[in-house]
Structure formats: structure tokens, C-alpha cells
Amino acid sequence: MTDQLIATSAASGAAPTAFVTKIAVVIRDDLPVWQKLNMTAFLASGVAAIAPDAIGADYSDADGTRYSPMFGQPVLVFEADAIRLARTLERAVSRGVVPTVFTSDLFATGDDTANRAVAAVPRADLNLAGIAIHADRKIVDKITEGLRLHP
Numbered sequence: 001m002t003d004q005l006i007a008t009s010a011a012s013g014a015a016p017t018a019f020v021t022k023i024a025v026v027i028r029d030d031l032p033v034w035q036k037l038n039m040t041a042f043l044a045s046g047v048a049a050i051a052p053d054a055i056g057a058d059y060s061d062a063d064g065t066r067y068s069p070m071f072g073q074p075v076l077v078f079e080a081d082a083i084r085l086a087r088t089l090e091r092a093v094s095r096g097v098v099p100t101v102f103t104s105d106l107f108a109t110g111d112d113t114a115n116r117a118v119a120a121v122p123r124a125d126l127n128l129a130g131i132a133i134h135a136d137r138k139i140v141d142k143i144t145e146g147l148r149l150h151p
Contacts, residue, residue: 019073022137023047023054024144026088027130029079035129036150039102043132044075046100051134078147085128091143092133093123100132 025043027036048055048071056072080088092099101118104127109115118126133140 019137021051021054021073021134022140023051023071023073023075023132023134024078024140025075025130025132026078026080026085026144026147027150028085028128029081031129035107039106039130040077042106043100043102043130044071047071047075047132047134050098050100054134076144077150078144079150080147082128084147085131086124086126088143088147089123089126089128089131092131092135095135095139095143097133097135097139097143101126101128102130103127104129 023044025040027039027043031039054071054073056069058069059067061067089099089101103118103121105117106115106129109117133143135143
């Protein structure tokens, strides 16, 4: 995770506070809350799978109980209508960012193998429900420009 940090005041010895990379999840705004939450968790797992450097250190409490690590940086969650969501995907792909995608069809599948049906659909025809990206923060800012944070 340390390679993701920018020292804001190296001369003063202050701890790094800004990140070189950024994680963004963009979800379609017309979905039920349970679908938004479920999908956000799945999309975040896709980022974790391709960006192990985004994972922080293990946690532990005062009793020494070990807890799993999480992302070592914030995850920004945006919402968008279907058109803006498709535009966001195109922006990511055009910048060489490998996105995690979640289509509406995935809400109906019961296993990971069935989820691979996305391979049979051209990108322009995907019924996107959400995407997640992890990239340089400036690139993520360009990709998500014009989107609003989820309320």
C-alpha cells in the first residue's frame, strides 16, 4: 500500500495522506437498495482481485484477535443512469483501465460459471448495473467526471 501514497509534507515528517491511486464504484441509480449493496460488494472484490497492492495490512484488536485486511484507501461510490454508466465504461476502456463489470443478468444467476455469460454479449449491448475501477487517481477522476457521489 505504501506505493499508493503521496507524502504531502515529506520535509516535515508528516505521514502520507493522499493516494496515487483511487478506487471508484459506479452503480446504476434506478436499482433497489439491496441490489446496489450486493453489487457494490461484488464489484469491490473484483478490484481486490486485480489490485492486491490496494489491500492494507491486517487489523487486530487489543486482545490480539486478528481481522482480515481491507482496502488501504477509500472507495468512492458514484451513481449514474444507464447512459452515463455506459459512458463511464467506455472512458475506462479507452484509457486502458481494466474495469470490473456487473450486468443486470448477474442478479439472476446462481453460480460463478453462469456469470461468465457476459462473454457472449458485445460491450455495447451489456445491460450494465455497475462497474468498478482502480487506477491512477487522475485517470479515475477523468473517467468519473460529471458523476455524483451516491447519497
